[in-house]
Amino acid sequence: MARGRKPHDRGDGLLARLRRDPFAVQTVRSAAAATLSYVVALQLSREPVPLTAPLTALLVVQVTLYSTVTTSLRRVNSVVVGVLIAIAFSAVVGLSWWSLALVILASLLIGRLVRVEEFIPEVAISAMLVLGVTQVSDTAWDRVLETLIGAVVGMLFNLLLAPPVWVDTAGESIEDLARRMRLLLLDVADEFTGAPPVEQAATRLHEARRLDNDVADVDRALRTAEDSLRFNPRVKEGLLHRVVLRTGLDTLEICAVVLRVLARTLTDLAKHRGGHQLLPEQAALAIRETAQYTADALVSFAVLVTTQGSEDAEAAETRLAGELRAARACRDHTAARLLALALADPGRWQLYGALLTEVDRILDELDPEHRGHRLMEELDRQGRERSDRRRRLVLRDRRNTRRPTRTDR
Structure with missing residues (x-):
């Protein structure tokens, strides 16, 4: 059977x-x-x-x-x-x-x-x-x-015969983008544990640059989803759905830019080391662990953005908060290791500092509190634009209305 x-x-x-x-x-x-x-x-x-x-x-x-x-x-x-x-x-x-x-x-x-x-x-x-x-x-x-x-x-x-609402399709595209970013971040972190040649490090940089094409594809899917929410009688709170998905994609796009900078830092460090071990074992493992939690947080953030049910959203937010706490704890441990390296070898302190800065930027972008502020700002901006359009229409109607003359009175 x-x-x-x-x-x-x-x-x-x-x-x-x-x-x-x-x-x-x-x-x-x-x-x-x-x-x-x-x-x-x-x-x-x-x-x-x-x-x-x-x-x-x-x-x-x-x-x-x-x-x-x-x-x-x-x-x-x-x-x-x-x-x-x-x-x-x-x-x-x-x-x-x-x-x-x-x-x-x-x-x-x-x-x-x-x-x-x-x-x-x-x-x-x-x-x-x-x-x-x-x-x-x-x-x-x-x-x-x-x-x-x-x-x-x-x-x-x-x-x-109303066409489908393409929110689910756009959500799947956003989650796929987050998973590709997760894999790239893990691959970049793995390179710090070895002694990659400059060519291999440059390959990771090219992969990070190709994320721009992936972001553009997701943006097209999201535009289709945004249009499907307009004039659709089956959709309630269409503006909220559009803003949530759009701000989520904007956050992932910023993280993709940071990933590209991180890959560039890897390439510069490989040039300085000239085929030798990039970092000592303990520092490399600390970076690897930090990248693991940060990469998982990228996927959890995408799931949170695309989840529509309240219970599933609460579970995704709880999981994201736990991964961010673990990532920040590992980041502090990594900072102590890199500080010791910078004191011993001041010539590369800017590269070690760049690693921490790039990790901090990703964690800040994924923070739920930071996202809440951006979401409220975008909703306020949309509300102001609607009010301005409505005000312009009212003023235009008033100008087009003929004022009564003395003869009319």
């Missing part, structure tokens, strides 16, 4: 992974929305093959509802502007090489003025397609109608 369940289990695991994959979900949703918009356009448009509607739906349906709404508005705006430009040119001049050049130039310039962003070429495309037909007005408004059909179907598709 166990053998009979294995394929089913693998199938369930594959299906679960596909549901958590933004690309797979986006592919299915885009295909369904494009097909549905084509069926609707066949009933409403006079074109025999209204392909503009499924094309618009394909471009409009995004991974998140927020992206879908903003993309729909820009897409419709770009098509309408392009059609109006084509109608204006067709009333004055016909289609020739110079009029086509003027249409393209005017469409690109006006597209930038109306701020359609990535759909600026769509303004010129719509104008050229409409200008190249005989009955300009009929084709123009058919194209506008098909664009509206695709945009409306795409927005309704995401409103009725």
Whole structure:
């Protein structure tokens, strides 16, 4: 019976992974929305093959509802502007090489003025397609109608079948980043226990520099998660989720920079030692133990940031606090060892001090109290920005309201 369940289990695991994959979900949703918009356009448009509607739906349906709404508005705006430009040119001049050049130039310039962003070429495309037909007005408004059909179907598709909230996917990316940083920190600490050549130490430095690419990948996943929390009726306290994840990634990014500096210190120390033992055994073991607790704290911090349940968050915070206490105790023991080395060999005291400084920076960034202050500051900043936007809107409405004149009174 166990053998009979294995394929089913693998199938369930594959299906679960596909549901958590933004690309797979986006592919299915885009295909369904494009097909549905084509069926609707066949009933409403006079074109025999209204392909503009499924094309618009394909471009409009995004991974998140927020992206879908903003993309729909820009897409419709770009098509309408392009059609109006084509109608204006067709009333004055016909289609020739110079009029086509003027249409393209005017469409690109006006597209930038109306701020359609990535759909600026769509303004010129719509104008050229409409200008190249005989009955300009009929084709123009058919194209506008098909664009509206695709945009409306795409927005309704995401409103009725709300896209997933990608918080879990972003959380997994943050935890994976923390685990890679943990492994790198342990590898760097291992180098201090031996006599690595400069080339081997430089390899660790290159690995630390590659963390920038990992941070960029996680940032993209987090942006998708942040957009999925906007305009989503299933999400409560979306602002809090966004701020918690964003500040957590900012902390890990700072720790990644410190890791790069730590790897640079390792490379400099390897150059000074010239193939000899970098540190005495007791000092090297003290650094190794400090790095072990610090590396574990990185993962515990990531788990704390991405955990949504209150009980799990309390357990993660307790574990993080214990690891930070152990890391600081080991750090103090390491400081005593390195101080003795600096007194015996003053020529390398700055490298020993740099090791302690870099460890202190990581521990300070992971401290829950420090994180609490940053979280409150970010929430206050978001609140001030919202209040400022609301105040500007109120002032704008007051300026636009016509003051009563003496005749009106």
